[in-house]
Amino acid sequence: MNLKEQLKGTGVALVTPFKENFEVDFDALGKLIDFCLSNGVEYLTALGTTAEAPTLSKQEKIDIVNFVYDKANGKPVVVGIGGNNTREIIHELETFPLDKATAILSASPYYNKPSQEGLYQHYKAIAAASPKPVLLYNVPGRTGRNLEASTVNRLAHEVKNIGGIKEASGLMEQCMHIIRDSPEDFLIVSGDDHVTLPLIAAGMHGVISVTANCFPxxxxxxxxxxLAGDYAAARPLHYKCLEGNDLLFEENNPSGVKAFLAELGIIKNVLRLPLVPLSQPVxxxxxxxxxxxxxx
Incomplete structure (x- = not known):
């Protein structure tokens, strides 16, 4: 079974709940996972940017991944392992508990702004080292460099262990070039909650969502x-969530989603610096x- 079949639908980019002393709150994480799965989310994504992964120690990351496996109730689990040091990512792929993972989600390098050839070689090296299929993650608003459609499709066709992409560029034309030119079994999911509906209409296979934490x-x-082509039923839900999506991302992710989840009584509204909770007016x-x- 390829990733297009395993990860079709909605994956939730899980937040990492913290206690008031800033330790990981595993009780709240379990409560969040149960909330998401009981409300229809198809799979879980751990250690993405929404999880505040840059502020977690390696041991915390390993403990979180193992906890998510245990709570997944047979649902697929995608594990985020990315960064701007290719050698360190390869080391993590060799030392993290990945036997139970369905795929690796790897965000493009941030800050150092490699060329398209650099991005290609970076992902090629990661794919060669990964024991699981790799999902590219293009989020230029965070990384500072767009993973262009030509590079995505080059990786999709030339590198066997590249199984798909989470596309969060917000560039509709780029998304359509990836959809049109990628292999038939290449998984393409939205990384932009606001535009998931039109992106699926264009041919994407689902979403890895922040919104699904609080409105699963x-x-x-x-x-x-x-995905069933019933846009008359989909549109009211899309517009019901529209203002919520705006609020989720108005100041920072995951400050927005943690505020929602705190109001829902699922987690405490605690973030690790440099992130802080939403301002009171928002x-x-x-x-x-x-x-x-x-x-x-």
Whole structure:
């Protein structure tokens, strides 16, 4: 079974809950995973940017991954392992517990801005070292360098262990070039919650979502309706979540989603520096939105 079949639908980019003393709150993480799975999310993604992975120690990351495996209840688990030091990523791939992972999600290098050839060689080296299929993750708003469609499709066709991409460039034309020119079994998922509906209409296979942490039923139902071609059913859910999506990303991710989850009583509203909770005016709008749209 290829990734296109295993990871179709909605994956949730799990946050990492913290206690008030900033230790990882595994009880809250378990509560969050149960909430997402019981409301229809198809798979779990651990240690993405939404998980505040840059602020976690290696041991914390390993403990979180093992915990997510145990709580996944047979659902696929994608593990985030990325960065801007290719050799260190390869070392992590060799030392992390990945036997139970379905795939690796690897964000493009940040800050050092490699050329397209550098990005190609970076991912080729990671794919060669990875014991699991690799999902490219293009998020130029965070990394500072766009992984262009020509490079994505070169990797998709030439590197056997590259199984798909999470595309979060926001560039619709680029997305369509990837959809048109990639191999038939290449998984293409949205990394932009706002535009998941039109991207699936264009041919994507689902989403790895921040929104699905706090609105798992609405967002995964919307995604399934889109994949079934029932856009009349999908559109009301898309627009119900639209203002919520704006609030989720207004100041920072995961500050927004942690505010929502705290209001829902699932986690504490605690982040590790350099991230801080939402400003009070935006948090007040979160509470107002939940009260008006979700009667919370």
């Amino acid at each position: 039923k609405e967002f995964s139902d919307m995604t399934r309706y889109c 948090h007040d709008r979160v509470k107002k939105y939940l009260k008006e749209e979700f009667k919370k």
